[in-house]
Amino acid sequence: xxxxxxxxxxxxxxxxxxxxQAKATAQxxxxxxxxxxxxxxxxxxxxxxxEAIGVATNSKGHVFVYTRSANTRLFEFDQNGTYVREIGEGxxxxxxxxxxxxxxxxxxxxxxxxxxxVLKFNPAGRIVMVLGHRPDVIAGAVASPGGPAPPAEKYTxxxxxxxxxxxxxxxxxxxxxxxxxxVKYDKNGRFLKQVGSEKTGTGPGQFNTPxxxxxxxxxxxxxxxxxxxxxxxxxxxxxxxTSFMDVGTSWTVCVSPGPHQYFFTSNSNPNGNTxxxxxxxxxxxxxxxxxxxxxxxxHAGKLVPGFQVVHMLDCRNPNEIxxxxxxxxxxxxxxxxxxxxxxxxxxx
Amino acid sequence: MKRTLLLMFVGxxxxxxxxxxxxxPEMSFDSADILKLPANIxxxEVGGVATNSKGDIFVYTxxxxxxITIGTSRPFAHGGSRLFQFDKTGKFVREIGKDxxxxxxxxxxxxxxxxxxxxxxxxxxxxxxxxxxGNIQMLLGRKSESERVPAAxxxxxxxxxxxxxxxxxxxxxxxxxxxxxxxAAGAEAPAGQRGGRGGPPGAGQQSDVxxxxxxxxxxxxxxxxxxxxxxxxxxxxxxxxxKFVKSWGSRGSEPGQFNTVxxxxxxxxxxxxxxxxxxxxxxVFDTDGNFKTQFTNIGNPAAICLTxxxxxxxxxxxxxxxxxxxxxxxIYKLDxxxxxxxxxxxxxxxxxxxGTVNQIDCRNPNELxxxxxGNWRVQKVTLxxx
Numbered sequence: 221x222x223x224x225x226x227x228x229x230x231x232x233x234x235x236x237x238x239x240x241q242a243k244a245t246a247q248x249x250x251x252x253x254x255x256x257x258x259x260x261x262x263x264x265x266x267x268x269x270x271e272a273i274g275v276a277t278n279s280k281g282h283v284f285v286y287t288r289s290a291n292t293r294l295f296e297f298d299q300n301g302t303y304v305r306e307i308g309e310g311x312x313x314x315x316x317x318x319x320x321x322x323x324x325x326x327x328x329x330x331x332x333x334x335x336x337x338v339l340k341f342n343p344a345g346r347i348v349m350v351l352g353h354r355p356d357v358i359a360g361a362v363a364s365p366g367g368p369a370p371p372a373e374k375y376t377x378x379x380x381x382x383x384x385x386x387x388x389x390x391x392x393x394x395x396x397x398x399x400x401x402x403v404k405y406d407k408n409g410r411f412l413k414q415v416g417s418e419k420t421g422t423g424p425g426q427f428n429t430p431x432x433x434x435x436x437x438x439x440x441x442x443x444x445x446x447x448x449x450x451x452x453x454x455x456x457x458x459x460x461x462t463s464f465m466d467v468g469t470s471w472t473v474c475v476s477p478g479p480h481q482y483f484f485t486s487n488s489n490p491n492g493n494t495x496x497x498x499x500x501x502x503x504x505x506x507x508x509x510x511x512x513x514x515x516x517x518x519h520a521g522k523l524v525p526g527f528q529v530v531h532m533l534d535c536r537n538p539n540e541i542x543x544x545x546x547x548x549x550x551x552x553x554x555x556x557x558x559x560x561x562x563x564x565x566x567x568x
Numbered sequence: 569m570k571r572t573l574l575l576m577f578v579g580x581x582x583x584x585x586x587x588x589x590x591x592x593p594e595m596s597f598d599s600a601d602i603l604k605l606p607a608n609i610x611x612x613e614v615g616g617v618a619t620n621s622k623g624d625i626f627v628y629t630x631x632x633x634x635x636i637t638i639g640t641s642r643p644f645a646h647g648g649s650r651l652f653q654f655d656k657t658g659k660f661v662r663e664i665g666k667d668x669x670x671x672x673x674x675x676x677x678x679x680x681x682x683x684x685x686x687x688x689x690x691x692x693x694x695x696x697x698x699x700x701x702g703n704i705q706m707l708l709g710r711k712s713e714s715e716r717v718p719a720a721x722x723x724x725x726x727x728x729x730x731x732x733x734x735x736x737x738x739x740x741x742x743x744x745x746x747x748x749x750x751x752a753a754g755a756e757a758p759a760g761q762r763g764g765r766g767g768p769p770g771a772g773q774q775s776d777v778x779x780x781x782x783x784x785x786x787x788x789x790x791x792x793x794x795x796x797x798x799x800x801x802x803x804x805x806x807x808x809x810x811k812f813v814k815s816w817g818s819r820g821s822e823p824g825q826f827n828t829v830x831x832x833x834x835x836x837x838x839x840x841x842x843x844x845x846x847x848x849x850x851x852v853f854d855t856d857g858n859f860k861t862q863f864t865n866i867g868n869p870a871a872i873c874l875t876x877x878x879x880x881x882x883x884x885x886x887x888x889x890x891x892x893x894x895x896x897x898x899i900y901k902l903d904x905x906x907x908x909x910x911x912x913x914x915x916x917x918x919x920x921x922x923g924t925v926n927q928i929d930c931r932n933p934n935e936l937x938x939x940x941x942g943n944w945r946v947q948k949v950t951l952x953x954x
Contacts, residue, residue: 309608309610310608310610310631311612311631312611312612312629312630312631313612315633346605347610347611347944349917349943350923350942350943350944353890353942354613354633357630357633357648358673358691358719373891373892374894375890375892375893408916408917409893409917410893410894410916410917
């Protein structure tokens, strides 16, 4: 009996880590103070955000929110948070939001893990590219088969999570919860290469739930390898380069534009918090592209300016970060200030 | 060395690509996306596209999966597809059949010589005839009262015939829909109503209900022919007032047998062309279902159409599977004897590339409308005279 209890305990620990909960090992990290803009998004009466899963801005600063409400929907707000319009209302690809990103030409891309699709909307809000294939309705009504995932296919996703582009316009998709890989397509959606597979793994180039992807101006690819509590970095041909291991569980990543790019990753507090988990998770890291930590900001919390399971970051302006939260159904805009000295650490 | 080369050459010729396919002329063409949709309407997977005598364009599209609701412990399916009308310039005219009972999974739309609009729905297993005003004039088949969610695993067809490529070009997911694929053919349906009983494999019951039908056509007398389709492997014939006459076909690869009947078209002489996708051929029958001939070397014919007029041509799409854009995708032009005149296009996502074509309209033999499952669009294809 005792042995059984021990087993259970071990299992619980394991399950906990699988949910993405790890204290960052980085020490003496400067705290970046910030203000959360009060009531940033002005949501029209009668409209409610559900889980705020995806958030992104375009070149004009307009904010796109991909949310799970009664239906999964995509909303556009202007740079002041004033509601502009809904995009893609009722289309075939919206079922369960996961990510929204805006490319350099202001096309809006969404990743839907309920339909296994990546959709490209042009700035006018029309669908101009479909990556992946929604399972047939009749086949899809069949119970999920047990056992290992079938081999990953070139053009079929298994609950994909995110999308990014390199300067040439090649498309990178992190895929996902069923597959555990990152796929590279050319700008016309033709398969080029993948790293990882349908299997989980802990080695370099293997993933356990690649949950987010970002690409810098040199074409380097950063992958939030959430289940492995790390960020993996690849070159443009998806050859493994390095990992960032000291910033906790990477839920979502972004790279700011401009001549000096920064990398951001969120060690989000998990869904399903155990006592004490708020104390060791929830912060967002600002880093140099080589993995050097610049600072961190934010804490887990239900109320503003706390974060309640940050699912996506926008860092088009590295001093104005927009975060989308799963469990508090909101989007916050954070105005970052100059980092403070590491007084808390140095005093200890 | 010379001999080795010669041997290699012979080997290539014998093992390689069929010579006929190699010599098919490539037809040059342009394409455009002319449909102008209202802001809040988006095409999904395009099951069907067709034009009427005025050049108006009808698009039957999957705009979402059917919504399942629970009542009296049975799940009911609602909605999921919509039928839109555009004028010949692509301007949106109206929606037809909004919220009607049978529009679940768009499969095909055809316009008859009187400009009636016929819709084939893969999940409600119905063929619906709308008059030119958009009112329902006749219905064939019956929607299953309720669904099983999740569906029962497909059971092997009686007689054990192989499921093979079932559902491939219809948007079948990983591994295809397989035998029966009959989520819609719920076990709650009255025994025997849903086919597969009392006849050869895939023949379905000799009756007027379908199992995932795929297409509809008419002969010059107005008799109606339904390709039935994914679930069954038969052609069902009705007279012009919808009285069931007969059906032919069973699952298999012999003449007169089918493996996923994906399309049907009838010429002015009463030749019935059947796209037998899984067997990689078009079979030709007379209007009584007697086998006449078959055409091969055109890949998997998934969408076929016949041009009107005194000299008719046949277009047939070798549609790529939805999960792969690096194979197939070309469309063939044939004369009614099966001679291949040319081909154009390939699979892909750009304009002038095709993503799992599910229907072709060829009322104008040099201006085709092509509906795509993979790219959620309709391309207007203009063929240049070669």
